[in-house]
Amino acid sequence: MSGWWILVTIKVLIIAAGVMTAAAYLVLLERKLAAWIQDRVGPNRVGIPLTRIRLFGLGQPLADGLKFIFKEEFTPAHVDRWLYWAAPVIILTVSLAAFAVIPFGSVLPSSVGVEGERPIELVLAPGVDVGLIFVFAMGSIAVYGVILGGWASNNKYSFLGALRSSAQLIAYELPLGLGILGVVAATGSLDLRAIIAAQAETGCWFLFSQPLGFVVLVIASFAEAARLPFDLPECEQELVGGYHTEYAGMKLLLFLVSEFLHMITGAFLIVILFLGGWHFWGLTGVGEEVGWFRAIVRVLVLLGKVFAVILFFQVVRWSWPRFRFDQLMAFCWRVLLPLGMINLLAVAVLWECFISQAIWPGGLLAVSVAGWLVFGLSWYGLGCLRPTIADNRPALSLMPDDIDWQV
Amino acid sequence: MREDDPDIRWIESPELTLSEQLYLPLFVQGLTTTVRHWKKTWSEGPVTVSYPDEEPTLGNPLNYRGVHRLNRDEQGRVQCVACFLCATACPAHCIDIVAAESPWEDRDKYPQSFTIDELRCIFCGMCEEACPVDAIELTSLYNLTGRSREEMIFDKEKLLSVYDMTCESEPMRSRTQEEAR
Numbered sequence: 001m002s003g004w005w006i007l008v009t010i011k012v013l014i015i016a017a018g019v020m021t022a023a024a025y026l027v028l029l030e031r032k033l034a035a036w037i038q039d040r041v042g043p044n045r046v047g048i049p050l051t052r053i054r055l056f057g058l059g060q061p062l063a064d065g066l067k068f069i070f071k072e073e074f075t076p077a078h079v080d081r082w083l084y085w086a087a088p089v090i091i092l093t094v095s096l097a098a099f100a101v102i103p104f105g106s107v108l109p110s111s112v113g114v115e116g117e118r119p120i121e122l123v124l125a126p127g128v129d130v131g132l133i134f135v136f137a138m139g140s141i142a143v144y145g146v147i148l149g150g151w152a153s154n155n156k157y158s159f160l161g162a163l164r165s166s167a168q169l170i171a172y173e174l175p176l177g178l179g180i181l182g183v184v185a186a187t188g189s190l191d192l193r194a195i196i197a198a199q200a201e202t203g204c205w206f207l208f209s210q211p212l213g214f215v216v217l218v219i220a221s222f223a224e225a226a227r228l229p230f231d232l233p234e235c236e237q238e239l240v241g242g243y244h245t246e247y248a249g250m251k252l253l254l255f256l257v258s259e260f261l262h263m264i265t266g267a268f269l270i271v272i273l274f275l276g277g278w279h280f281w282g283l284t285g286v287g288e289e290v291g292w293f294r295a296i297v298r299v300l301v302l303l304g305k306v307f308a309v310i311l312f313f314q315v316v317r318w319s320w321p322r323f324r325f326d327q328l329m330a331f332c333w334r335v336l337l338p339l340g341m342i343n344l345l346a347v348a349v350l351w352e353c354f355i356s357q358a359i360w361p362g363g364l365l366a367v368s369v370a371g372w373l374v375f376g377l378s379w380y381g382l383g384c385l386r387p388t389i390a391d392n393r394p395a396l397s398l399m400p401d402d403i404d405w406q407v
Numbered sequence: 408m409r410e411d412d413p414d415i416r417w418i419e420s421p422e423l424t425l426s427e428q429l430y431l432p433l434f435v436q437g438l439t440t441t442v443r444h445w446k447k448t449w450s451e452g453p454v455t456v457s458y459p460d461e462e463p464t465l466g467n468p469l470n471y472r473g474v475h476r477l478n479r480d481e482q483g484r485v486q487c488v489a490c491f492l493c494a495t496a497c498p499a500h501c502i503d504i505v506a507a508e509s510p511w512e513d514r515d516k517y518p519q520s521f522t523i524d525e526l527r528c529i530f531c532g533m534c535e536e537a538c539p540v541d542a543i544e545l546t547s548l549y550n551l552t553g554r555s556r557e558e559m560i561f562d563k564e565k566l567l568s569v570y571d572m573t574c575e576s577e578p579m580r581s582r583t584q585e586e587a588r
Contacts (some may be wrong), residue, residue, distance in 0.1 A: 035453070
């Protein structure tokens with residue numbers, strides 16, 4: 001029993017420390033990437049502290065962290081004290097808690113651990129059958145942090161920013177769910193490890209067989225992480241600071257770190273659900289029997305894929321213009337929701353046919369081809385319908401007899 | 408107002424083409440631009456000049472309007488004849504001249520004191536254009552610093568010393584033009 005406790009403690013320490021350090025260094029990566037895209041250099045002066053060694057700016061996150069820690073802990077007089085204090089704590093706790101069910105690899109070799117029991121899994125909480133719902137639940141509680149932060153600030157503009165931000169987050173939870181429902185229906189399980197195992201067994205990632213679901217999930221992840229092009233709640237040009245205008249110092253750091261943690265969680269979900277998790281053809285093997293080499297390769301493959309997805313998230317930030325708020329909501333309700341439902345319908349029909357072998361004796365290839373056909377046709381059809389263009393100007397007549405009674 | 412009034416111009420917002428409405432081709436176009444800039448920075452280096460490790464290259468040092476200097480003639484005397492043209496032309500009124508009778512025979516006047524307040528100066532170059540004897544010139548020294556306001560008021564000796572510092576690297580403009588002719 002105590003061995004179990006030691007194992008859990010080690011996992012908690014590794015995950016918490018690793019994820020927070022990763023968030024800090026991803027901030028540095030984002031700044032450097034932004035600089036390279038803008039023909040600049042990026043942070044390159046802060047290296048080893050108390051020396052002049054520059055080290056390509058790798059000490060920058062340390063300097064930023066120290067700066068936030070040393071800042072004055074100031075609570076404005078006009079705020080709601082308890083909620084002001086609680087909002088960043090809620091959002092950070094929940095963002096970190098979502099990492100409890102995310103696998104960082106598959107298993108350690110059977111030689112480590114107790115003889116006769118299952119090999120040690122590289123998940124903090126191995127037996128959770130509803131891992132996916134847990135992640136979504138944590139994401140929904142994060143909206144509380146946003147709303148409370150805006151409300152407690154006692155500032156009209158913060159509150160408006162919080163309302164817009166929470167509306168965006170809640171609205172985009174629907175396409176997020178619809179995007180994964182296809183995967184869940186195909187796998188029959190909500191457990192993240194089982195989803196990876198299903199992709200590993202067939203060798204066909206869900207990216208290839210359900211591209212519409214992939215696109216819907218990626219776009220909804222951008223919106224859930226409040227990244228560009230769904231950046232409106234937090235961009236400085238639009239709303240000063242949005243819901244974190246009145247925050248400074250450590251509490252602001254918690255808000256910013258939790259935003260990055262949302263991005264990392266979104267990237268993990270995309271990789272696990274659609275990009276095959278730790279699986280790579282020829283390198284990682286399929287089953288649960290692994291040696292040390294395979295175990296480490298699986299971890300590295302998973303982290304490499306997540307890193308690539310995060311790079312994509314960050315490059316996109318400097319590639320596309322921002323959505324206006326009404327365009328954002330129109331995009332969710334009028335484009336992503338119908339696409340998500342079409343995806344669900346298509347997956348249900350196609351996978352039923354595949355599983356029951358009634359119409360297509362051909363295999364996963366037919367399902368994939370049909371999936372891409374559905375993607376192309378529905379995207380093209382929606383493009384022709386032009387649902388996001390809304391001209392809601394009232395149709396007034398300019399004839400002299402009509403002018404007076406219209407207004 | 409009738410709708411078919413010839414004086415009214417009806418403007419509608421431009422229609423989105425199909426590729427624009429589909430979003431995805433434009434996504435790819437945006438990403439292409441971004442990645443192209445990224446690759447260019449990795450291969451050719453950034454546009455940034457890491458001052459003070461690297462000095463920027465001036466486009467044309469002869470045209471650059473930096474710190475002023477008072478030129479000397481062939482005999483080493485100050486070339487200025489205290490005609491007050493530069494002080495009159497200066498838009499910021501930063502040149503202060505006190506004229507005196509010159510100790511040399513071929514000149515009437517010479518400047519007993521000639522001060523330029525470099526902090527008031529707007530570095531427009533009007534004094535250089537106005538001078539009839541090419542006595543005052545703007546050099547290409549750009550990184551002028553000082554630790555007090557008094558230090559930045561350059562008197563005649565300081566301005567002549569700037570000349571002594573730069574006469575080798577930047578010959579006088581008038582002489583350069585004469586030699587060019």
